[in-house]
Each structure stands twice: as structure tokens, then as C-alpha cells.
Amino acid sequence: MARILITSAIPYINGIKHLGNLVGSQLPADLYARYCRARGHEVMFICATDEHGTPAELAAAKAGKPVAEYCAEMHEVQAELARGFRLSFDHFGRSSSARNHALTQHFARRLAENGFIEVVTERQFFSIADNRFLPDRYIEGTCPNCGYEKARGDQCENCTKQLDPTDLINPRSAISGSTELELRETRHLYLRQRALKDEIEAWIDSKTDWPILTTSIAKKWLHDGDGLQDRGITRDLSWGVPAQFPGAPWEGMEGKVFYVWFDAPIEYIAGTAEWADAKGLDDAAWRRWWRLDEGAEDVRYVQFMGKDNVPFHTLSFPATIMGSREPWKLVDYIKSFNYLNYDGGQFSTSQGRGVFMDQALSILPADYWRWWLLSHAPESADSEFTWENFQVSVNKDLADVLGNFVSRITKFCRSKFGEALPEGGEIGAAERALIEDLERRVRAYEAHMEAIEIRKAATELRAIWAAGNEYLQSAAPWSVFKTDPERAAAIVRLGLNLVRLYAVLSEPFIPDAAAAMMKAMRSDDWAWPGAIADALSALHPGHEFETPDVLFRKISDEEREEWQHRFAGRRD
């Protein structure tokens, strides 16, 4: 029994996420959370929507809604999809919550008191028509290098030259198109990451067990070029956590908010506080997960994220926590993922390319997606979704190997013995060999799950399913029954017990099918298997069961072709 804190990178609010986003953080985090719970650990699994920043404001404007209203609606949409995929968050919070406002301001104040915040004066474009300062990306103009007319303030997409907004010829607002721009002086808060660099580096160096993807990205940012840079943590926006607040150790930040990347990871903590609020619990209930001086010293904290989020979680957020000089819990293990590509290209939210969460659920149940995505998780390299691979994998693994096993054993028993575990017969050499094999495989499965080696765990689970078919095939109760019904009864009894065992083992990957298997066995015994021999005698002779409907129907070639066609183009 341990206490495990799990967070998934929080999805941005402006739209529905695609399957690449899902498999990069939320889904593997859910797998791990479910496994930890199944092993009897105390788990706190937190996710949220990331709601601040310019893209949210622009998306709201496009939808013709106040940004707060837009975010509230989109949060509910994402929450519903999370439920649809059976993501078992203890709380799905919002970075715009009062809890996050308070904590973000708290951290900023502590950082300033410890000398890690610097006020920097810089010159930035102000749009009179839009009545706001414009971030680099929201200024367009003609590229001084190649003459491209729609170059952005940070980079020219045509010639890829890095630009400063002041380099642009005929600059204009990307929001309104207005050319009434003027350079104004503005002041921003900077997080002095350079002052914390040695501390962060020593911490990273101590994490020798992290995935190479995680540490290599962190070290790159620590050493690349001039090394870790100070980072602006405020922006000229209205939607966000106000940078000027009562008790702030600085002045003149009116009209500015904290940068979304400063407040977003703090939402992990705030989200846990929101959980306590929702449960009617006091502050101690969430602080025992996060404060080393209030009970969190025995917590293991694991984060899940795509590789694009690694710098913020290995450098910026730790800098925030370390710089507070307060005993907040730092992450113990970061599991990061590469990208999932779609049929020869990239998934793309902006281009609407690929399969999005709502579309996926509209054509197949969550378990199909969960199984394919997790068994193909981009752990060591980018991986690729193709409809052919999806169809073949799902049909073979779920329908043929697992689903058909449940079908054949339950239907055989029903036709020869009725819908109850038959009595009589003894365990023999074949059963002992199976048990020995499963003993080894289940322990290997546990080891992979504990190491969060998702593909390996999926491979082992599949082998465990296949072991049932191998056993049945060689034990051949349909032949034995003709001459020795008691012996056949012993085989069938073991086979039906396998169904319950499979439900327990498979639940983290395919929770709905696992529940269906357990229900078919008319059991509610989800105890994780100790000795396999015991686990396979949990259901006793005479125990009644139901022959379930087909667990997984197969994907036909026609369906595959239709989906392939339907999702080839753009969304919307």
C-alpha cells in the first residue's frame, strides 16, 4: 500500500483533442491510475483543462461568446469525452478556478520574496484598434528577408527566418488587421530560471531512472545555446490570473495576467484542492498529497505528458516550486511520449486532420481505442495510426483472442453442463503447467505496469489471453467429454475461472469489457491475483454464470474503408 499522485498534462481548452493528444498523456495516466488502484494503492489522479491565454480568447471571440462562458462550455465538452473514454480522474479541474488563481499568486509572491522574480521593461506593439498589446505571433507583416506578405512576428513561415516583430514591414494586427500599431513600453515579470539552474540541473542529474526521452530534452534545454534562460511569466491579456493583486511585492502590473505556462502546472496542485472542495473536505485533505511537511513525504508523484511538454515539467515548474522555498512535492517520475502520426502525416488540430475524441467514440466503444492506442503507445519513437493496422489489431487481439475465448468456454459449458461451474474432476499436469506459465506471465505483467512500460505490458497481457486458448486447445474438453465428463468438468471450471482472472488483469486497459466479463461470471471479486492457483479457484463448483453477448464485434472491411474515407479530409 502506497500513495501515488498521478497527473496528466492538462489539455488546452480551445477544442476537442485528437487521439494523438489522448495517447500522449491522459490515456496512459489513466492506465497507470487504474493499475495502482487495482493493486490496492491510494491514488490521486488529477487532470484539468488549461484555459488561459490568447488562443482561448480568440476561440471565444470566434464563437461569439464571452471567454469565461466559452471555457465553461468547452470544459464540460472535454469532461464528457473524458467520461466517454473512461478516464478515471479523481478530479477534472479548471485552471481558471479560484483555487488556481490563489495558488498562482501565492507562488509568484514567494518567488519574488526569494529574489527569483525580476521586473523587465521592454517595448512591444500595442494595437489601438484592438486596445491591447499583441504577442509576437499576433502581428503579421511583410518579411524583410523574402518579401512574404503574411509573415508572423516570431517567424516567417515562407523562408523560416526567425523574426522580431519590429523587423516586419507594414506590421498589422493578426486579430483585427488594423495597422494602427505603436511601440509602447511595457513591464513584465520574469522568472529568473538562470539563478536556479544549478539546483535544477543537480535535481535532473539525480533522476537516473527517467526515460531517456525525458532527460535528454531537459538536458538539451539546460545546455543548449546560452543555457537555461529567464522566462517572461506575464502577458498583456485580461483573461487569466491577474499579475497585480493585493499583497503583490511589485507595482504597475495592472491589466496583465500570468502567462499560461506559469499557471497551468500549478493547476495540478489547485486541481487537488478543487477535488477536496468538491468532496467537502478540508485543506489538510489535499495538502497531504502536496506538502512534504503535511503528510506528502511518502507520496510517489508521477507525471504523464507528450514530449512537447517536457521542458515545462522538467525546468519551469520545478523552478517555480524550488524557488518558492516551501516544501511542495516535486515530481518523482516523468513518463513522456513521442507523437502519434496519422496515416502518413501528423495529426493536426489546426488542420482538422486525423480522428478526434468525439468522432472516435461515435464509431466504436472506448475499449477498442484504448486497447489499440495503449498497445501502440509512442514510447520509444513516434508511432503511426493506420486504419488497416487498427482493424487488424483490434479484430485479432480483442475479438479473436480475448472475446472468442470467453465465447467458446461459456458456450461450451452451457451446452454440456449448463450455466454453472460443473463439479467433479481433478487438476492435472496440463493445469499445473498452465498455472506455472501464468504465474510467470502475471508477474512479468506487473513488473511492466510498475515500470510504466506500456507496450510491453500490453504484449504480456495479450500473451496471457492467448495462454487460455492454448490450454483449451490442448486440453480439448470437447473431445474429453465424450469419454470422461468429470475430467472435462475440471477443464471447463478452470476455463471459466480464467475469464474472471482476465477481467481483473485487463481492467486497466479495457474497463468496460472487463466489467462485462466480471458480470458474466456473476462475480464482484476484483482482488488482484496473488498465487495464480488460488485466483483460478475463486469461483467454486456450482457457481452460476451468464453466457455474455459477443464481447467485441469485428470491424469489417467495409466499415474500415468507409472510415478511412470519412476521416481522410478535414474536420468541420
Add this chain to the structure above:
RNA sequence: GGCUAGGUAGCUCAGCUGGUUAGAGCACAUGACUCAUAAUCAUGGGGUCGGCGGUUCAAGUCCGCCCCUAGCCA
């Protein structure tokens, strides 16, 4: 251009600190079985481990150079 991660059977991928004839799943072929979602099980064919050099008794595994892919940064 620099950096990072990759380039292993038709496909998707395992291969820790170098060590017996390089592995798995799918696909393919053959056979077995007929309880089952025409499912299952067994056996087999198939790879100069991106290329060229080097270190070593021994390299997919270390070193150098080159080619290709993805991403990050200039």
C-alpha cells in the same frame, strides 16, 4: 547549420552494462481441431540488424565518417 531521438524480417516493434545458430505479434504457407465471433492451436519460410571504415578473441550492441526520417534550436 547545431542538437536530440530514431533507422533490426512485407508491416508494427523487442533486443540492459558487447559473447552461443538475431527475437515477438501481425501477414504468408502447411498441418491439427471443430467448443467458439470461418474463431483457435502447432509447425515453417523470410532479415548482409541504414552504409563504409575502425577497436576487440568477439559488435545489432563501442568509436569515427556518411546517408535517411522526425522533432527542437539557430
